[in-house]
Amino acid sequence: AQSVTQPDIHITVSEGASLELRCNYSYGATPYLFWYVQSPGQGLQLLLKYFSGDTLVQGIKGFEAEFKRSQSSFNLRKPSVHWSDAAEYFCASPGYSSASKIIFGSGTRLSIRP
């Protein structure tokens, strides 16, 4: 079955440090892939998406993600995190059998150390 896996439940990084959140997908064809963020009290906000083409995707708030087919990965990165980046991050993909269903990873909670 199609799945999206986020191996890290909780990550803590220092403010100003770099960040990489991991995401792996299981899927035969090239998937569409998303990263969403949920800040406290907010809804899910789309950070970036990959459909095809350039494998390095730029998103909002200074985030980027790289699609690597050989590793079945779509990791999210940011060169320098800010305290406001503390949130929960979700990797996701539209369902292969039904694109209207988004399949989410279990989420990674990011804490920022002052």
Next chain:
Amino acid sequence: EAGVTQFPSHSVIEKGQTVTLRCDPISGHDNLYWYRRVMGKEIKFLLHFVKESKQDESGMPNNRFLAERTGGTYSTLKVQPAELEDSGVYFCASSQVEDGTEAFFGQGTRLTVV
């Protein structure tokens, strides 16, 4: 432009009671989706409306859940009677396109059944 709005933001009810969640999609979005995140688990698809019709309700957990979208505008999700395992965060999303690639999410309703 207003985003997807969900009411209430929080609800605490006793087991056996009825709760109705409401979602107001972005104006003009024919597609409306409900998702749910049970504590510690993935965000999972519940159902998809296209206008007032249920396009896909394969994710609805059981017949205690009833979703409606009369007139193709706002939607309600009723849980009757509520059980402890229904606790979680219920998200609504809307989009102009039928696939999941351009969905905008609301802030969610946190439901606690005690």
